[in-house]
Amino acid sequence: MPRPSTGARERIVAATVSLLRRGGLSAAGLNEVVASARAPKGSLYHYFPQGKAQMTADALEHYRGLVDAQLRAALGGRGALAHRVRRLFRSVDARMAVVGYLESCAVGAVVLDLGVDDGALRARCDDVLSHWSRTAAGLMPELPAARRGEAGRLLVTLLEGAQLRARAQGDGRPLSEAARAFAAVAAALSAPSRTSSP
Amino acid sequence: MPRPSTGARERIVAATVSLLRRGGLSAAGLNEVVASARAPKGSLYHYFPQGKAQMTADALEHYRGLVDAQLRAALGGRGALAHRVRRLFRSVDARMAVVGYLESCAVGAVVLDLGVDDGALRARCDDVLSHWSRTAAGLMPELPAARRGEAGRLLVTLLEGAQLRARAQGDGRPLSEAARAFAAVAAALSAPSRTSSP
Numbered sequence: 001m002p003r004p005s006t007g008a009r010e011r012i013v014a015a016t017v018s019l020l021r022r023g024g025l026s027a028a029g030l031n032e033v034v035a036s037a038r039a040p041k042g043s044l045y046h047y048f049p050q051g052k053a054q055m056t057a058d059a060l061e062h063y064r065g066l067v068d069a070q071l072r073a074a075l076g077g078r079g080a081l082a083h084r085v086r087r088l089f090r091s092v093d094a095r096m097a098v099v100g101y102l103e104s105c106a107v108g109a110v111v112l113d114l115g116v117d118d119g120a121l122r123a124r125c126d127d128v129l130s131h132w133s134r135t136a137a138g139l140m141p142e143l144p145a146a147r148r149g150e151a152g153r154l155l156v157t158l159l160e161g162a163q164l165r166a167r168a169q170g171d172g173r174p175l176s177e178a179a180r181a182f183a184a185v186a187a188a189l190s191a192p193s194r195t196s197s198p
Numbered sequence: 199m200p201r202p203s204t205g206a207r208e209r210i211v212a213a214t215v216s217l218l219r220r221g222g223l224s225a226a227g228l229n230e231v232v233a234s235a236r237a238p239k240g241s242l243y244h245y246f247p248q249g250k251a252q253m254t255a256d257a258l259e260h261y262r263g264l265v266d267a268q269l270r271a272a273l274g275g276r277g278a279l280a281h282r283v284r285r286l287f288r289s290v291d292a293r294m295a296v297v298g299y300l301e302s303c304a305v306g307a308v309v310l311d312l313g314v315d316d317g318a319l320r321a322r323c324d325d326v327l328s329h330w331s332r333t334a335a336g337l338m339p340e341l342p343a344a345r346r347g348e349a350g351r352l353l354v355t356l357l358e359g360a361q362l363r364a365r366a367q368g369d370g371r372p373l374s375e376a377a378r379a380f381a382a383v384a385a386a387l388s389a390p391s392r393t394s395s396p
Contacts, residue, residue: 164362184382
């Protein structure tokens with residue numbers, strides 16, 4: 001086997017992330033990844049000797065870092081919380097618009113493919129979603145400390161649901177509506193007596 | 199070909215719905231449906247002469263009706279809005295718990311599998327999500343008329359996101375948190391001046 005070229009591993013991981021975003025586990029088969037990454041098939045076995053499970057796990061870990069950076073850039077910047085949340089959902093929209101709303105969250109797409117034998121992968125997906133929730137919670141210092149955890153989890157739930165709906169609609173309006181809704185919840189979390197129903 | 203038995207079509211549709219809930223389009227192949235429905239393969243061609251696209255469309259239409267009834271039963275009943283919304287998310291949780299959180303929304307799972315050539319199916323999924331949003335909006339008469347549409351869309355976004363997270367976690371907490379969040383947004387929609395960020 002020729003020595004895989006520099007960057008082959010990075011191309012394989014990026015291609016796997018993109019295929020997972022597009023269609024979950026069933027879209028990211030070894031042949032699809034090799035074709036998309038323009039990598040020799042031997043390089044898959046070189047970098048991922050444990051096969052598809054390892055390749056998927058590494059891709060999800062890479063994607064975890066990408067979204068983590070996106071959360072930090074948007075929520076960690078200046079401005080009121082509603083403004084920072086809007087910036088986050090706009091950045092997600094921009095990423096989806098570039099690919100014609102044909103890709104959404106890689107973790108979300110994998111979760112909706114999980115079968116009874118995918119316990120380890122399920123736990124990994126849950127870890128990534130929980131990690132993003134904690135990252136988001138830590139970037140909302142203006143919320144009462146006791147409510148930040150729930151706010152972070154809700155933000156990720158809204159991101160997942162809104163990406164799914166944006167993909168169905170083929171436009172970003174569900175993302176801007178979700179950002180507005182989160183701002184309303186954040187205001188309610190800051191003033192618990194206002195959370196009662198109308 | 200023997201005449202398909204009474205109920206074969208219903209069994210095929212129910213099996214397709216269940217497979218779509220489990221793994222989207224890639225899980226609901228003709229062979230999987232035949233095996234799961236315990237139906238002769240000939241009955242597929244009898245009832246769905248246009249093949250998998252027609253079978254998927256009919257299954258999604260059936261599922262649309264099921265969720266519509268669930269929305270009406272939960273949101274259309276007695277009680278304050280927060281209470282009715284809690285009832286809805288609890289009924290979704292109960293449906294997921296029965297299958298060990300291995301099935302979620304059929305439409306959501308299909309949406310995250312859609313490719314560039316699936317325009318007609320994408321439009322159908324969007325139609326179903328929009329239909330549920332309008333059904334939900336009509337069942338929240340205590341909200342200002344001008345805000346009900348947005349509230350209905352948000353409810354469906356939260357349902358999709360929370361089902362995805364419940365499936366990743368293997369428990370229903372994301373659903374109860376989403377119900378609480380929706381109640382907070384509903385309160386804010388009723389008092390627009392409170393929607394500003396903290």
